[in-house]
Amino acid sequence: MISRTDLPLDHDAHARFLPWLIAFMVYLAMLAMAGILVLNNTVTRWDRGISGTLTVQAMPADGSLDVDAKVLQDALAVLASTPGVLNVTLLDRDDTLALVEPWLGDMADESDLPLPRLIDVVIDPDAGIDTEALGRRLAIAAPGVSVDDHRVWLDRLVRLLQTLQWIAFSVVLVIFLVTIGTVIFTTRTGLAIHREAIHVLHLIGAYDSYVARQFASRALWLGLKGGAIGLAFAIPTLLAIGFFAERMQMETMESSGLQLPHYIAIGVLPIIVALIAMLTARTTVLRTLARMP
Amino acid sequence: MSNLSSDLVVRFENVGLRYGLGPEVLQDIYFELEAGSFHFLTGASGAGKSSLMKLMYMAMRPTRGLISLFGRDVAITSRKDLPNLRRRVGVVFQEYRLLDHLSTFDNVALPLRVADTREAEVRKHVEELLTWVGLENHMKAKPATLSGGQQQRVAIARAIIARPRLLLADEPTGNVDDRMAYRLMHLFEELNRLGTTVVIATHNQQLVERLAHPVLHLDEGHLQLPTKTRGIYQDNDGEDSRPAMPYDPDVLNYL
Numbered sequence: 201m202i203s204r205t206d207l208p209l210d211h212d213a214h215a216r217f218l219p220w221l222i223a224f225m226v227y228l229a230m231l232a233m234a235g236i237l238v239l240n241n242t243v244t245r246w247d248r249g250i251s252g253t254l255t256v257q258a259m260p261a262d263g264s265l266d267v268d269a270k271v272l273q274d275a276l277a278v279l280a281s282t283p284g285v286l287n288v289t290l291l292d293r294d295d296t297l298a299l300v301e302p303w304l305g306d307m308a309d310e311s312d313l314p315l316p317r318l319i320d321v322v323i324d325p326d327a328g329i330d331t332e333a334l335g336r337r338l339a340i341a342a343p344g345v346s347v348d349d350h351r352v353w354l355d356r357l358v359r360l361l362q363t364l365q366w367i368a369f370s371v372v373l374v375i376f377l378v379t380i381g382t383v384i385f386t387t388r389t390g391l392a393i394h395r396e397a398i399h400v401l402h403l404i405g406a407y408d409s410y411v412a413r414q415f416a417s418r419a420l421w422l423g424l425k426g427g428a429i430g431l432a433f434a435i436p437t438l439l440a441i442g443f444f445a446e447r448m449q450m451e452t453m454e455s456s457g458l459q460l461p462h463y464i465a466i467g468v469l470p471i472i473v474a475l476i477a478m479l480t481a482r483t484t485v486l487r488t489l490a491r492m493p
Numbered sequence: 494m495s496n497l498s499s500d501l502v503v504r505f506e507n508v509g510l511r512y513g514l515g516p517e518v519l520q521d522i523y524f525e526l527e528a529g530s531f532h533f534l535t536g537a538s539g540a541g542k543s544s545l546m547k548l549m550y551m552a553m554r555p556t557r558g559l560i561s562l563f564g565r566d567v568a569i570t571s572r573k574d575l576p577n578l579r580r581r582v583g584v585v586f587q588e589y590r591l592l593d594h595l596s597t598f599d600n601v602a603l604p605l606r607v608a609d610t611r612e613a614e615v616r617k618h619v620e621e622l623l624t625w626v627g628l629e630n631h632m633k634a635k636p637a638t639l640s641g642g643q644q645q646r647v648a649i650a651r652a653i654i655a656r657p658r659l660l661l662a663d664e665p666t667g668n669v670d671d672r673m674a675y676r677l678m679h680l681f682e683e684l685n686r687l688g689t690t691v692v693i694a695t696h697n698q699q700l701v702e703r704l705a706h707p708v709l710h711l712d713e714g715h716l717q718l719p720t721k722t723r724g725i726y727q728d729n730d731g732e733d734s735r736p737a738m739p740y741d742p743d744v745l746n747y748l
Contacts, residue, residue, distance in 0.1 A: 206592065206595065206599070206603060207592075207594075208593075208594035211594070396590070397592050399552075400590050400592065400603075401603070401607060402575075402576070402579070403550060403551070403579060404579065404580075404603055404604045404607055404651075405576045405577070405579040405580030405604060405607055405608060405655075406576060406607035407576045407607075410607050490572070
């Protein structure tokens with residue numbers, strides 16, 4: 201396929217930088233892709249981990265030690281009327297004390313400590329409950345009642361990660377577009393340089409596709425070469441990032457590391473880039489030549 | 494179109510050609526070439542010989558008039574169909590136009606390769622022909638390392654390797670000695686005898702006189718009718734001058 205060409209495309213100075221450019225593109229694309237996959241893992245895990253339950257907290261009014269029973273009733277009513285809520289359990293004072301004991305010790309036994317009451321809520325993960333809206337409704341119906349912060353916080357974090365994912369995805373897209381643009385530019389330059397030889401090929405009876413095949417196989421080869429270089433740099437980088445992430449004891453990242461399918465997905469990137477380079481070169485040649493008389 | 498006989502390889506009718514907004518370099522050209530004919534094209538430098546050749550090998554389109562090749566109107570032939578038409582035409586370009594980076598072998602192999610000929614067959618035919626033109630020891634040489642005469646022979650080999658039905662040669666013997674010139678002319682005549690229509694543009698008056706073929710003479714863009722008619726414009730007299738032998742695809746084996 202690549203063994204013989206009628207055009208000396210190998211010797212074009214402008215084509216020599218192409219593998220390095222593609223290598224750089226592939227390198228960046230692989231890091232971005234790895235980022236997307238790690239974020240995706242994390243988001244999925246966090247989302248699943250927290251999406252089945254919800255904690256609602258009722259604070260006692262100022263000066264009183266316990267939460268007003270009516271407030272609790274109102275809060276439970278709001279929760280019961282919320283679609284997607286499967287089960288609601290009000291923890292009694294003893295359960296709550298048991299929860300804070302690790303921090304406060306026996307001190308918590310003193311009944312003069314104002315203690316919040318907690319409501320354990322089991323929700324349908326697929327119902328997509330808007331915790332912030334629920335929190336607002338609870339606050340209106342039952343003053344002093346709120347949805348536990350960590351859920352809201354995690355919700356925001358998940359959304360942030362999803363945004364980051366989209367940004368990384370856009371980066372991959374931009375990299376692809378830049379690669380296509382570069383190949384178009386390189387191919388057009390090649391067509392201009394070899395104009396005379398291409399003219400001779402035409403006069404001899406070559407179809408445009410014959411000329412396009414030569415540029416396409418060259419682009420595929422340069423793309424694979426660039427992809428291999430990019431891969432050679434990206435793999436150690438990813439391993440290094442993984443190593444340092446582990447050493448920093450980033451618990452959140454612990455099980456979001458890349459697994460074999462992810463490495464395969466990342467490894468396919470250079471091949472995709474090479475194929476894109478080939479198709480781009482072919483299309484460019486055919487389009488450019490079609491405009492010739 | 495309907496009156497075009499398939500025996501007509503080339504037909505020019507009222508053809509004019511100008512470059513850009515310049516004057517017409519070819520004016521009111523009218524001629525027909527029957528299959529199997531052999532013509533010289535003569536004329537002073539600048540008379541339009543090369544322009545006429547370019548029109549015949551479809552490197553340019555005329556500014557006016559009708560050109561048909563093998564019975565097909567070139568003007569309405571789509572870009573997609575041109576390669577097929579061009580494969581029937583072998584051209585020895587005046588400046589050879591060999592591809593510098595390709596070896597002698599690869600240059601000569603081009604017309605076969607663009608037509609997707611099997612590589613084994615390419616090898617066989619190219620080696621055979623290169624041996625015949627005396628370049629068997631230069632198969633791997635690049636054009637730059639060859640002499641002018643050797644380059645010319647490569648160009649000729651490339652033009653005839655695919656056994657064209659029309660052979661156009663622009664000054665094909667300008668750079669070779671007399672012996673080689675006659676040897677090459679013999680090659681052209683042999684091809685012609687086997688059915689190829691041949692047009693040779695040349696300055697070499699001696700050659701034109703020695704080989705009694707009809708002459709198309711260009712004078713400042715005007716074409717004068719053949720001085721020695723043999724085989725063209727004979728619609729009424731029959732076709733006696735045409736070779737009886739059918740086109741033989743294995744022409745090279747006989748050379």
